[in-house]
Amino acid sequence: MNNLDADVIRLNLGDAAAERLGQLEIFAEIDSTNSYLMQQPAPAPGKIHVALTDNQTAGRGRHGRSWQSPQGSGLCLSIAHTFASPPTNLPALTLAIGLGAIKTLDDLNVPAVQLKWPNDLIALDSKLGGILTEAQTQPGGAVTVVSGIGLNIDFNERPEVLLEMDDGRRAIDLKSQVAELPEWNRIAAGLVSELSQAIADYESGGFKQFSSQWAQHDWLFGREVTISAQGRQIKGTGAGIGDDGALLVDTLSEGRQRVTSGSVVMAGAREPA
Ligand code: BTN
Numbered sequence: 652m653n654n655l656d657a658d659v660i661r662l663n664l665g666d667a668a669a670e671r672l673g674q675l676e677i678f679a680e681i682d683s684t685n686s687y688l689m690q691q692p693a694p695a696p697g698k699i700h701v702a703l704t705d706n707q708t709a710g711r712g713r714h715g716r717s718w719q720s721p722q723g724s725g726l727c728l729s730i731a732h733t734f735a736s737p738p739t740n741l742p743a744l745t746l747a748i749g750l751g752a753i754k755t756l757d758d759l760n761v762p763a764v765q766l767k768w769p770n771d772l773i774a775l776d777s778k779l780g781g782i783l784t785e786a787q788t789q790p791g792g793a794v795t796v797v798s799g800i801g802l803n804i805d806f807n808e809r810p811e812v813l814l815e816m817d818d819g820r821r822a823i824d825l826k827s828q829v830a831e832l833p834e835w836n837r838i839a840a841g842l843v844s845e846l847s848q849a850i851a852d853y854e855s856g857g858f859k860q861f862s863s864q865w866a867q868h869d870w871l872f873g874r875e876v877t878i879s880a881q882g883r884q885i886k887g888t889g890a891g892i893g894d895d896g897a898l899l900v901d902t903l904s905e906g907r908q909r910v911t912s913g914s915v916v917m918a919g920a921r922e923p924a
Pocket of ligand 1: 771
């Protein structure tokens with residue numbers, strides 16, 4: 652346990668997040684912070700519930716994959732929020748959450764973290780974190796969304812986390828990226844502040860306001876990619892995202908393709924400039 656402390660986290664929140672925060676629960680061990688919040692009563696409109704641990708025993712990733720986070724190796728943080736009516740473009744919320752995580756890391760002076768569409772945080776071409784967004788429709792039509800982030804922080808005593816990603820890339824921890832690791836409660840408070848702001852901005856203005864920020868952190872841009880989407884494989888070069896968060900891929904045979912769901916099964920080198 653890394654002295655995760657709800658009072659310290661609350662004290663380090665920005666004003667808007669402090670106002671929005673309903674429950675903040677810290678677990679010494681839990682199966683999955685996403686699963687937990689999905690089973691809890693929905694937060695009231697305008698409020699968020701947060702579940703946090705550094706020891707997750709059955710973490711889940713996208714496409715039914717697992718997320719490894721044994722004790723002390725990383726932060727697992729989930730935020731629940733209720734949308735009064737179904738958001739029109741829910742998959743793009745994951746991208747906005749990713750940008751919130753980048754802002755948190757920027758504020759903590761962690762350099763050069765990138766985003767791999769749609770949900771990976773990348774440092775030195777390796778996976779620093781991942782995001783999983785899930786939704787549940789409430790009676791009456793409101794939709795509760797749970798967005799969970801796993802951030803690898805310190806693998807020192809946990810080399811077993813160094814697993815390969817789906818496209819052959821390895822995991823990396825924050826500790827290897829900074830001269831001095833920020834205090835875990837500060838990282839958690841930064842994530843709660845920025846992720847809740849991203850959710851609020853997305854709710855009021857949709858994804859379009861975020862799309863230009865993505866370009867500054869787009870790890871796939873200019874890379875040769877193979878995407879598995881809607882039962883077919885698309886091979887081409889990453890060409891950024893659309894205003895709606897769709898991945899754009901330039902292919903040789905079919906021109907520019909838009910990918911709204913799917914996963915990157917292979918990402919190669921960047922195209923020479
Ligand atoms: C992925 O890379 O596919 C997404 C990984 C998401 C992991 C986080 S850890 C906190 C939350 N709880 C989970 O079970 N999953 C998410």
